[in-house]
Amino acid sequence: MSDIKYTRVLLKLSGEALSGEGSQEITPSRLDPLFDDICKAHKIGVQLGLVIGGGNIIRGTLATEHGIDRVSADYMGMLATVINALAVQNILESRGLATRVMTAIRMEQLAEPYIRRRAIRHLEKGRVVIFAGGTGSPYFSTDTAAVLRAIETESQIILKATKVDGIYTADPTVEKQAKFIPRLTYLEVLQKEIKVMDTTAITLCMNNKLPILVFDMGKKNALSRIIAGETIGTIVEAAS
Numbered sequence: 001m002s003d004i005k006y007t008r009v010l011l012k013l014s015g016e017a018l019s020g021e022g023s024q025e026i027t028p029s030r031l032d033p034l035f036d037d038i039c040k041a042h043k044i045g046v047q048l049g050l051v052i053g054g055g056n057i058i059r060g061t062l063a064t065e066h067g068i069d070r071v072s073a074d075y076m077g078m079l080a081t082v083i084n085a086l087a088v089q090n091i092l093e094s095r096g097l098a099t100r101v102m103t104a105i106r107m108e109q110l111a112e113p114y115i116r117r118r119a120i121r122h123l124e125k126g127r128v129v130i131f132a133g134g135t136g137s138p139y140f141s142t143d144t145a146a147v148l149r150a151i152e153t154e155s156q157i158i159l160k161a162t163k164v165d166g167i168y169t170a171d172p173t174v175e176k177q178a179k180f181i182p183r184l185t186y187l188e189v190l191q192k193e194i195k196v197m198d199t200t201a202i203t204l205c206m207n208n209k210l211p212i213l214v215f216d217m218g219k220k221n222a223l224s225r226i227i228a229g230e231t232i233g234t235i236v237e238a239a240s
């Protein structure tokens with residue numbers, strides 16, 4: 001364990017990462033490199049929590065555009081995260097990992113209710129804990145839920161898995177001249193309105209000095225290298 005920089009981390013994964021472009025179908029094979037990495041991290045003793053979005057099924061903000069009440073739409077989004085959490089749980093358990101899904105909305109037939117002390121105990125026992133149901137309240141994103149759970153479980157860093165290898169000055173898939181940014185402070189993210197996480201999530205990280213690392217989930221061994229302390233992707237942290 002001496003060569004591990006982070007012993008407890010929270011991984012934030014978007015719902016869209018589970019599906020193909022423009023598809024709602026859950027396609028686990030898309031995340032094989034990341035799941036391989038999770039298994040490697042678990043094997044060397046890293047305690048791992050996951051928060052998965054539900055955007056591949058429904059986005060609350062978009063649902064409101066079709067006449068659905070915002071509160072109802074947000075609850076629908078929370079339920080979507082439970083569907084994705086159950087899918088990822090089965091994938092990880094098929095690879096031999098012990099897991100627990102914990103939900104902010106009670107549904108005991110499917111998962112445990114979220115209780116902070118119990119979540120920490122699961123992590124200490126080597127179980128991968130998948131936090132579903134967002135914060136349990138409308139108007140909060142799964143980014144904010146991820147930060148909240150990371151703080152509550154005393155995680156050392158949030159790892160945000162994306163389709164690009166960090167933060168750029170513009171969308172690198174659209175603008176070829178976009179420049180990679182290796183490091184940002186929380187204030188720079190807020191002032192420049194960089195869309196890495198919503199402002200509530202960034203502010204929570206800033207107030208609690210919780211670093212965020214944005215990395216490419218498709219890069220082989222990325223998670224293992226990050227946990228070992230290698231600089232990969234973009235780090236968002238307090239000013240030095």
